[in-house]
Amino acid sequence: MSLHIAVMGAGCIGGWVGTRLAAGGARVTLIGRPRLAEAVDQGGISAATLSRDRAHLDAADIPVATTAEAARNADVVLLCVKGRDTVAAAQALAPHLHDNAVVVSLQNGLDNPDRARGVLPAHTVVPGMVPFNVVWTDAAPGVHLQQATSGEVVLEDVPEVLPLVQALKRGGVPVHLHPTMRLVQWAKLLLNLNNAVNALSGCSLRDELSDRGYRRVLAAAMNEAWAALRVAQIQPAAVGRMRPALAPWILPLPNVLFRVLAAPMIRIDPTARSSMADDLARGRPTEIDDINGAVVALGQDVGVPTPLNAHLVALVHAAEAAGQGSPRLPPAALWPGDTP
Numbered sequence: 437m438s439l440h441i442a443v444m445g446a447g448c449i450g451g452w453v454g455t456r457l458a459a460g461g462a463r464v465t466l467i468g469r470p471r472l473a474e475a476v477d478q479g480g481i482s483a484a485t486l487s488r489d490r491a492h493l494d495a496a497d498i499p500v501a502t503t504a505e506a507a508r509n510a511d512v513v514l515l516c517v518k519g520r521d522t523v524a525a526a527q528a529l530a531p532h533l534h535d536n537a538v539v540v541s542l543q544n545g546l547d548n549p550d551r552a553r554g555v556l557p558a559h560t561v562v563p564g565m566v567p568f569n570v571v572w573t574d575a576a577p578g579v580h581l582q583q584a585t586s587g588e589v590v591l592e593d594v595p596e597v598l599p600l601v602q603a604l605k606r607g608g609v610p611v612h613l614h615p616t617m618r619l620v621q622w623a624k625l626l627l628n629l630n631n632a633v634n635a636l637s638g639c640s641l642r643d644e645l646s647d648r649g650y651r652r653v654l655a656a657a658m659n660e661a662w663a664a665l666r667v668a669q670i671q672p673a674a675v676g677r678m679r680p681a682l683a684p685w686i687l688p689l690p691n692v693l694f695r696v697l698a699a700p701m702i703r704i705d706p707t708a709r710s711s712m713a714d715d716l717a718r719g720r721p722t723e724i725d726d727i728n729g730a731v732v733a734l735g736q737d738v739g740v741p742t743p744l745n746a747h748l749v750a751l752v753h754a755a756e757a758a759g760q761g762s763p764r765l766p767p768a769a770l771w772p773g774d775t776p
Contacts, residue, residue: 450516459491460607479578545726584708649767
């Protein structure tokens with residue numbers, strides 16, 4: 437019998453992973469917003485890799501629900517909601533999970549697995565990390581999800597995830613196991629510091645990273661984080677091509693050198709934007725407190741100032757309050773005070 441997987445919070449990442457799993461033979465139920473259910477009903481759902489390997493499923497092949505009850509009898513639940521929704525999602529799932537169900541957090545930030553464990557103490561909750569970006573393209577009808585940046589899924593190296601690992605591989609999703617996911621999560625968080633820069637710029641990821649001014653802001657935000665991490669004696673993990681220690685050195689380089697050195701590290705679809713940019717565009721709260729806010733919190737704990745990250749947090753919260761999408765700020769406006 438095939439593995440039954442429920443995806444709680446099937447947005448771009450959850451919908452993409454769930455569709456690839458279903459295409460590989462797993463029995464998948466997507467749990468998402470009514471917008472997802474309506475679009476899948478109209479034309480199915482497709483998930484394409486960065487190399488344009490496309491898996492397509494008709495609505496009859498992948499159930500889409502809008503409530504947590506659809507996770508009943510699932511062997512694995514992929515938790516893909518925003519960090520602010522983790523506790524509510526876990527509470528909604530709790531009455532419906534069977535005793536041996538494994539919950540896998542594929543979320544940004546550091547604290548979501550612990551938030552889920554607090555609500556689901558009888559269940560195994562496994563941290564995971566998705567390094568790449570996925571965009572919902574405008575093609576119609578149906579849902580069309582395109583992987584937009586490179587990388588492989590990382591899961592904590594525990595026996596409970598081995599069936600999921602095999603299912604991911606059958607679906608064409610590269611996956612890596614790591615013994616210390618907290619260090620992997622910190623590595624991803626360092627790279628996710630770009631989410632705020634991208635959201636505030638109003639540019640695509642490719643255009644933003646082509647601008648040395650924005651790259652200098654990102655490098656400085658990363659350097660603040662590294663300063664706090666060194667004092668805290670935390671060494672983020674390098675996984676695959678994800679080398680966060682190199683980024684602050686490469687990002688400020690002139691454009692010609694940056695393009696040469698960064699090309700092997702990351703490939704970016706021209707349509708890609710950060711999930712934080714999407715949240716601002718749709719008038720939704722962002723994950724800024726779980727990303728740049730985590731750097732600020734660590735800095736406060738170890739006595740290391742993080743003024744740039746604090747400023748980025750404030751700018752994103754101001755954009756949320758304004759409700760007008762990205763403020764489209766130039767690089768100079770992202771620095772605190774008059775610091776260029």
